[in-house]
Amino acid sequence: xxxxxxxxxxxxxxxxxxxxxxxxxxxxxxxxxxxxxxxxxxxxxxxxxxxxxxxxxxxxxxxxxxxxxxxxxxxxxxxxxxxxxxxxxxxxxxxxxxxxxxxxxxxxxxxxxxxxxxxxxxxxxxxxxxxxxxxxxxxxxxxxxxxxxxxxxxxxxxxxxxxxxxxxxxxxxxxxxxxxxxxxxxxxxxxxxxxxxxxxxxxxxxxxxxxxxxxxxxxxxxxxxxxxxxxxxxxxxxxxxxxxxxxxxxxxxxxxxxxxxxxxxxxxxxxxxxxxxxxxxxxxxxxxxxxxxxxxxxxxxxxxxxxxxxxxxxxxxxxxxxxxxxxxxxxxxxxxxxxxxxxxxxxxxxxxxxxxxxxxxxxxxxxxxxxxxxxxxxxxxxxxxxxxxxxxxxxxxxxxxxxxxxxxxxxxxxxxxxxxxxxxxxxxxxxxxxxxxxxxxxxxxxxxxxxxxxxxxxxxxxxxx
RNA sequence: GGCCCCGUGGUGUAACGGUUAGCACGUCGGGUUUUCAACCCGGAAGCGUGGGGUUCAACUCCCCCCGGGGCUACCA
Numbered sequence: 001x002x003x004x005x006x007x008x009x010x011x012x013x014x015x016x017x018x019x020x021x022x023x024x025x026x027x028x029x030x031x032x033x034x035x036x037x038x039x040x041x042x043x044x045x046x047x048x049x050x051x052x053x054x055x056x057x058x059x060x061x062x063x064x065x066x067x068x069x070x071x072x073x074x075x076x077x078x079x080x081x082x083x084x085x086x087x088x089x090x091x092x093x094x095x096x097x098x099x100x101x102x103x104x105x106x107x108x109x110x111x112x113x114x115x116x117x118x119x120x121x122x123x124x125x126x127x128x129x130x131x132x133x134x135x136x137x138x139x140x141x142x143x144x145x146x147x148x149x150x151x152x153x154x155x156x157x158x159x160x161x162x163x164x165x166x167x168x169x170x171x172x173x174x175x176x177x178x179x180x181x182x183x184x185x186x187x188x189x190x191x192x193x194x195x196x197x198x199x200x201x202x203x204x205x206x207x208x209x210x211x212x213x214x215x216x217x218x219x220x221x222x223x224x225x226x227x228x229x230x231x232x233x234x235x236x237x238x239x240x241x242x243x244x245x246x247x248x249x250x251x252x253x254x255x256x257x258x259x260x261x262x263x264x265x266x267x268x269x270x271x272x273x274x275x276x277x278x279x280x281x282x283x284x285x286x287x288x289x290x291x292x293x294x295x296x297x298x299x300x301x302x303x304x305x306x307x308x309x310x311x312x313x314x315x316x317x318x319x320x321x322x323x324x325x326x327x328x329x330x331x332x333x334x335x336x337x338x339x340x341x342x343x344x345x346x347x348x349x350x351x352x353x354x355x356x357x358x359x360x361x362x363x364x365x366x367x368x369x370x371x372x373x374x375x376x377x378x379x380x381x382x383x384x385x386x387x388x389x390x391x392x393x394x395x396x397x398x399x400x401x402x403x404x405x406x407x408x409x410x411x412x413x414x415x416x417x418x419x420x421x422x423x424x425x426x427x428x429x430x431x432x433x434x435x436x437x438x439x440x441x442x443x444x445x446x447x448x449x450x451x452x453x454x455x456x457x458x459x460x461x462x463x464x465x
Numbered sequence: 466g467g468c469c470c471c472g473u474g475g476u477g478u479a480a481c482g483g484u485u486a487g488c489a490c491g492u493c494g495g496g497u498u499u500u501c502a503a504c505c506c507g508g509a510a511g512c513g514u515g516g517g518g519u520u521c522a523a524c525u526c527c528c529c530c531c532g533g534g535g536c537u538a539c540c541a
Contacts, residue, residue: 014541046541106538118467132539150470159468167539174541198469198536221471222534256477259489263478267488286471286478289534293476296490302503350502360501378500409499424499436501 007039007188011072012046012178017057018239019064021292022193022223025257029220030191031070032258032280039188043076044181046174053078064240068250069273079177086172089180089210090133090165098209099135099165100125109161121161130168135176135205137162143201148218149285155201163202179203183212191218191282194289218282221261221289243297247320247355249308252301260290270303302352313344320354328358331365339364342446346438360438364446368433368455370462377435378425386416387426387463391456400449402441409441430459 009030013023034041045061047053058076065072079086093099102123104112109121123134138157145153165176172180182190182203197219207214225238243253251273258276259269262285271279308316321329332340343361351357362368389412394400397408409427413420424440431452437443444452 012541016541113467120468130539153469155468161537164539169539171539173539178541193535194470195535196541199541201469219470224534226476259477261477263488265479267479269478269489288471290478291476293490296477299490306503349504352502356502413499420499422499428500434500438501440499 005188007033007037008042008186009034009039009189009191010042010044010182010185010187012044012192013061013065014046015053015057015061017060018241019061019068020239021243021257024064024068024240024253025223025260026192026220027065027068027070028254028257029262029280029282029285031072032277033189033191033282035277036280040073041071042074042185042187043072044185045076045078046178047079060241064244067244068240068253082177082181083172085184086177086180087166087170090170090172090176093135093165093206093209094133096209097136099133101127101131102134102162103128103131103168113161118159120157120159123162132164132168133166134162135165135202135209137205143204145197145200145204145217147197148216148282150197150219150287153197153200160201160205165206175199175202176206179206179210179212182215183207183210187215189216189218191220194219194222218285220285221287223260224289224291226291226293238292245324247353247357248297248301249304249316249354252297252304255304256297256300260292261286270300298352305351305353306349308348310341310344310348313348314340316354317344317357321358325358328362328366332358335365339446346442346446350438359434360436361446363432363434363437363443368431370459371429371433374429374433374435375463378422378429386412386418386423387430387456387460389416390423390427391453391460394444394449394453394456400445400452402439402445405444406441426459427456431455 011027011030013019013027019027031041033039043062043065045053045058047058058078062076090099094101100123103126104121104123109123112121112123113119120137122137122139137160140157142154142156143160145155147153163175164173166172181187200217200219204214240253254273254276255271258271258280262280264271264279268275305313318329318333321332343364347357347360350360390409393408393412394405397404409423413423416423425435428437428440428443429435431447432443438446447455
C-alpha cells in the first residue's frame with residue numbers, strides 16, 4: 001500500500017468584499033481538514049466578473065480570513081492571471097470535439113427545449129463570430145457525484161444541457177475555469193456549499209473531457225437566517241467582518257461555526273481549535289441546513305472570554321478599542337499597567353463580547369460625566385442617599401483593598417439599618433456615573449482611595465447644592 | 466416547469482431497527498446577590514401530530530405526499 005498522499009484543498013471565495021458566515025464555515029472546514037491531515041489549503045479567487053472583483057474587495061476577504069486565523073499555503077492568484085491556461089484548455093476541447101461553437105441565444109435554447117420535451121439542449125456546431133462555446137454532453141448514461149456527505153448523487157446526462165463554457169468573446173466561464181483550475185492545481189478534495197451540487201456534474205464532465213481525474217467532493221448544507229430562509233446580507237451579523245465589529249473572538253467564532261452542521265459523538269460543545277482540528281471529520285457533517293443563532297454565539301463567546309488570560313484579555317481589548325474608538329484606546333493605554341490589569345480582572349466574568357467590556361470599566365480611565373437619570377434611579381425620596389456616612393466610613397477604612405472597603409461599608413449598612421442596595425447604588429453612581437458596573441467593592445478598590453473619595457465628595461456637594 | 470438536496474423541541478445537534486429520544490443555546494420557575502451579568506438547582510418543549518409499505522418491532526429502511534432550499538445565465 002502506498003501511503004496516502006496529503007490532500008490538497010482549496011477555498012474559493014467570491015470577492016464581493018464580505019466574508020459571509022456560510023463562506024467562513026466553508027473556509028473553516030477546509031482549513032480543519034487540511035490541518036488535520038497534513039495537507040495544504042490553497043486559495044483561489046473566483047472572479048471572472050470585473051465589476052465585483054476589485055483589489056480592495058479581495059483584500060477585505062483576505063483580511064477577514066487572517067483575522068479568523070485561517071491561514072493558507074499559497075497566495076491567491078487572480079483568475080485573470082490564470083486566463084491563458086483556461087483559454088488553452090478551451091482550444092484543446094474544441095479541437096478534440098468535446099466542445100463546439102454555437103451562436104444559439106438563451107431564447108433559442110428555451111425554444112429548442114420546449115420542442116424537445118424539456119430534454120437537455122443539444123446544439124449544432126456553427127462557428128460564427130460571436131458564437132459561445134458549449135460542452136458536448138453525452139446523450140446517455142449519468143454523471144454521478146460521489147459526495148462525501150451525501151453519498152452518490154446521480155444526474156442523468158439526457159436532462160443536462162450542453163452548457164456554455166466560454167462567452168462569444170472567448171472568455172472562459174466559471175464551470176470551465178473551476179475545472180481547469182482544480183486539475184492544474186492538483187486539488188484532491190473540494191469542500192464547498194450545497195449551492196454548487198448542481199454544478200458538480202458539469203465540472204465532472206469538463207474534467208472528463210480534459211482527461212483529468214476528478215477530486216473528491218463534499219457539499220455542505222447551506223446556512224439560513226432566523227426566518228428559515230436563505231441567510232441574507234441584511235441579517236445582522238451576517239459576515240465575519242460584522243462579527244468582528246461586534247466584539248466576538250476568533251476562537252469562539254471558529255468553535256461556533258464548526259458546530260453549525262457538525263457535532264461530536266459525546267456532545268462536547270466547547271472545543272479549542274486544537275481539539276477541532278483533531279476531532280473534525282467531514283463524514284460526520286450533517287445534511288440539513290442550519291440556522292445561524294447569534295445568541296448561542298454570544299454565550300460561547302462569553303465562555304471564551306472568561307477563559308482568556310489577563311494578558312490576552314488586555315491585549316484584545318486594547319486592539320478592539322484602537323480599531324473602533326481610538327480616543328478610548330488612548331485613555332486606556334495611557335493608564336498605569338496595574339490599573340489596566342485590575343480593570344480586566346474585574347470585568348472578565350461579566351462581559352460576553354469585547355464590545356461590552358469598555359462601558360463597564362471606562363470609569364477607571366475617563367472621568368464620568370454626571371448622569372441625572374442614574375441619580376434619580378438610586379435616590380430615595382424619604383431619606384436621601386447615605387453617601388455622607390459611606391464617605392466617612394471609607395475615609396476611616398484601614399486599607400483600600402476590596403476586603404477593607406467591604407468591611408467598612410458593611411458597617412454602614414449595619415448601623416443605618418438600610419438595605420445594602422440603598423447604600424451601595426449611590427456610591428456606584430458617584431464613582432462610575434452609571435447604575436451598572438463591576439462589583440462595588442472591586443470597583444472602589446480598582447479606582448483607588450484618592451479618586452474614590454474625591455468623586456464621592458463632589459457628588460455630595462452636587463447633590464446638596 | 467425540469468433536475469437535485471434536505472425534514473429530531475424555538476435554535477444547533479446526539480443516538481439508535483427495540484432507550485423514559487441525550488446534550489447545548491434560548492425560554493420558564495427558583496436560588497445566590499450591592500447593580501448588570503455570571504453562576505447553581507429545577508421545569509416545559511421534538512422525531513413532518515401526513516399516507517402507504519418492509520419487520521416480531523421504525524424516529525431510524527423503501528415508496529408517495531407535504532413543507533423548506535438549491536440549480537436551471539454568454540454570474541460565481
